[in-house]
Amino acid sequence: MWLSKSHRVLPGFHVGLGYTVTILTLLLILPLVACLLKVATLTPTQFFAAVWTERARATYLLSFGASLVAAVINVAIGLLLAWVLVRYEFWGRRFLDSLIDLPFALPTAVAGLVFSSLLVEKGWYGQVLVPLGIKGAYSQLGIIIVLVFVGLPFVVRTVQPVLESLEGDTEEAAAMLGANRWQTMWRVLLPALQPSLMTGFALSFARGLGEYGSVIFISGNMPFKTEIAPVLIVARLEQFAYAEATAIAVVLMAMSLVSLALVNWLERRSRRYAP
Amino acid sequence: MSISICNISKQFGDFVALKDVSLEVPSGSLLALLGPSGSGKTTLLRIIAGLEQADSGHIKVQDEDVSQLSARDREVGFVFQHYALFKHMSVFENIAFGMRVRHLKDAEVRPRVNELLHLVRLEGLGNRYPSELSGGQRQRVALARALAVKPRLLLLDEPFGALDAKVRQELRTWLRNLHEEMHVTTVFVTHDQEEAFEVADRVVVMKQGHIEQAGTPQDVFDHPATPFVMDFLGHVNVFHGRLEAGQMHLPGFAMEYPEYQHATSRDATAYVRPHEVELDRTPQLETSLPVRVVHVNPAGPVTRVRLVSDAFGAAINVDLSPGRYRELALRPGDQVFATPKRLRVFLPDDYVI
Numbered sequence: 001m002w003l004s005k006s007h008r009v010l011p012g013f014h015v016g017l018g019y020t021v022t023i024l025t026l027l028l029i030l031p032l033v034a035c036l037l038k039v040a041t042l043t044p045t046q047f048f049a050a051v052w053t054e055r056a057r058a059t060y061l062l063s064f065g066a067s068l069v070a071a072v073i074n075v076a077i078g079l080l081l082a083w084v085l086v087r088y089e090f091w092g093r094r095f096l097d098s099l100i101d102l103p104f105a106l107p108t109a110v111a112g113l114v115f116s117s118l119l120v121e122k123g124w125y126g127q128v129l130v131p132l133g134i135k136g137a138y139s140q141l142g143i144i145i146v147l148v149f150v151g152l153p154f155v156v157r158t159v160q161p162v163l164e165s166l167e168g169d170t171e172e173a174a175a176m177l178g179a180n181r182w183q184t185m186w187r188v189l190l191p192a193l194q195p196s197l198m199t200g201f202a203l204s205f206a207r208g209l210g211e212y213g214s215v216i217f218i219s220g221n222m223p224f225k226t227e228i229a230p231v232l233i234v235a236r237l238e239q240f241a242y243a244e245a246t247a248i249a250v251v252l253m254a255m256s257l258v259s260l261a262l263v264n265w266l267e268r269r270s271r272r273y274a275p
Numbered sequence: 276m277s278i279s280i281c282n283i284s285k286q287f288g289d290f291v292a293l294k295d296v297s298l299e300v301p302s303g304s305l306l307a308l309l310g311p312s313g314s315g316k317t318t319l320l321r322i323i324a325g326l327e328q329a330d331s332g333h334i335k336v337q338d339e340d341v342s343q344l345s346a347r348d349r350e351v352g353f354v355f356q357h358y359a360l361f362k363h364m365s366v367f368e369n370i371a372f373g374m375r376v377r378h379l380k381d382a383e384v385r386p387r388v389n390e391l392l393h394l395v396r397l398e399g400l401g402n403r404y405p406s407e408l409s410g411g412q413r414q415r416v417a418l419a420r421a422l423a424v425k426p427r428l429l430l431l432d433e434p435f436g437a438l439d440a441k442v443r444q445e446l447r448t449w450l451r452n453l454h455e456e457m458h459v460t461t462v463f464v465t466h467d468q469e470e471a472f473e474v475a476d477r478v479v480v481m482k483q484g485h486i487e488q489a490g491t492p493q494d495v496f497d498h499p500a501t502p503f504v505m506d507f508l509g510h511v512n513v514f515h516g517r518l519e520a521g522q523m524h525l526p527g528f529a530m531e532y533p534e535y536q537h538a539t540s541r542d543a544t545a546y547v548r549p550h551e552v553e554l555d556r557t558p559q560l561e562t563s564l565p566v567r568v569v570h571v572n573p574a575g576p577v578t579r580v581r582l583v584s585d586a587f588g589a590a591i592n593v594d595l596s597p598g599r600y601r602e603l604a605l606r607p608g609d610q611v612f613a614t615p616k617r618l619r620v621f622l623p624d625d626y627v628i
Binding site for chain 1: 357363
């Protein structure tokens with residue numbers, strides 16, 4: 001690779017690598033190093049005391065748990081939405097299709113505000129749900145709802161192109177071989193979509209971990225109950241405990257990296273048949 | 276198993292894909308549906324398979340009316356032009372698929388798949404994925420997969436359409452041999468007349484949703500029923516002229532046509548196949564046409580010569596045997612004489628000769 005002289009469209013490998021490294025350094029690595037340096041001002045005991053309190057552990061659990069549940073829900077809803085948008089022709093399809101991207105553009109704080117006003121006792125949804133004992137606003141359920149909202153487009157947009165590229169004759173082939181709809185779905189279509197579903201899952205999950213704006217408006221931010229890790233960081237900042245805030249951030253980052261690496265590995269494994 | 280296709284019609288919106296098509300496919304035969312795109316050949320195949328529903332008419336397989344059966348209940352093997360293999364499954368699992376969905380035991384599946392891998396000459400490749408195979412190998416996997424469930428019929432939609440010339444040739448011969456071993460009633464769709472004639476024992480020529488002619492390859496080639504069939508079967512030379520008292524009169528020259536002896540003159544179109552024209556340095560008959568050589572293509576089993584008649588103003592294509600070509604030593608610009616040996620005349624209003 002280092003020595004190969006080839007005629008590529010983009011300028012040589014060295015220029016390309018230099019560019020990539022520079023951008024990554026400026027955008028990712030230097031900020032990370034800054035975080036780590038800040039954390040290094042703490043002694044190990046202080047560090048541990050900052051990041052492993054009962055309250056902090058509760059926020060990690062909620063951040064990861066809610067993101068995980070939301071990502072799972074998004075995979076199910078997103079697959080169905082993508083299916084309908086790709087496979088059926090109907091009036092207003094293009095409009096619906098462009099609507100999918102809305103959560104990308106909408107300030108997430110707006111989403112949080114709108115959902116919390118809908119889910120409170122007097123809100124449109126709340127009127128129906130609260131008497132049934134389902135409390136959407138200021139609860140963990142609310143967090144999951146807004147995370148589903150912000151993560152949904154990731155699944156739809158990753159599954160859609162793959163679904164479009166799946167030729168109809170694959171399904172016809174399954175039918176000709178005697179498979180019923182159920183068998184065609186489970187044995188032929190889902191396995192073919194699995195890598196893109198995994199990618200959509202990973203993106204939605206990652207988005208959920210980093211989400212802040214919408215959650216603070218719907219969760220109520222009650223310690224031990226509805227406080228997510230980013231909120232705890234802000235809480236620490238407000239107490240001018242910068243090093244402690246950064247320590248929690250670093251732990252959150254490390255956990256995110258590990259879980260994303262895991263999802264990526266699973267995704268690569270599910271792609272092994274298409275080298 | 277024989278297939279009876281009775282009065283099938285099919286319309287897609289305003290487009291008439293098939294109009295009142297009837298056809299018998301004898302048990303154990305290998306039949307080619309031949310025609311240009313839009314002739315309805317693929318639609319007919321898909322209706323036989325149950326992938327498409329006819330607007331009217333019915334399909335019988337060995338006296339059983341299958342028109343109302345869904346594709347999965349018809350026990351038909353279908354091979355798609357673009358293979359339609361399951362990309363996430365190994366070759367082995369692709370072939371096993373039909374048996375897996377029928378919940379056959381592994382002890383039954385394994386030997387059958389191995390037998391089929393042997394049949395399509397892909398032993399040892401069972402663990403590969405379709406993306407690791409060549410086009411020809413993929414099409415053979417598709418065929419093995421279709422045969423695995425012991426179908427009553429085998430249908431192939433332009434099976435070699437996406438392959439390069441050499442592989443096509445090999446697979447044609449191989450399909451022919453395979454059919455001789457298996458004797459499954461087989462229908463395949465092609466737009467390549469050479470392929471149809473080489474592989475099939477019955478050829479059905481289709482045009483704009485109806486059958487122009489059906490018969491053995493020999494029948495169809497020697498006795499084309501319509502100008503369309505004649506035209507479709509090769510680069511044929513077409514002459515428009517008048518028919519009168521045993522002669523076909525064209526501007527500038529005439530050709531013998533003893534089949535028409537009426538004195539009344541009629542407009543007619545004459546077709547001459549490129550290999551049914553002789554070329555000479557000196558005129559063979561009084562009526563031989565003086566022509567000028569424009570282009571010679573000596574590559575291939577026949578030498579293709581393009582000529583133009585300066586008096587007549589038309590291009591003529593002639594196929595020569597390489598031996599004859601060497602004898603004549605033709606070069607572009609040479610003046611020679613063309614003598615049609617066999618003429619087929621079609622009268623415009625279906626006049627019966």
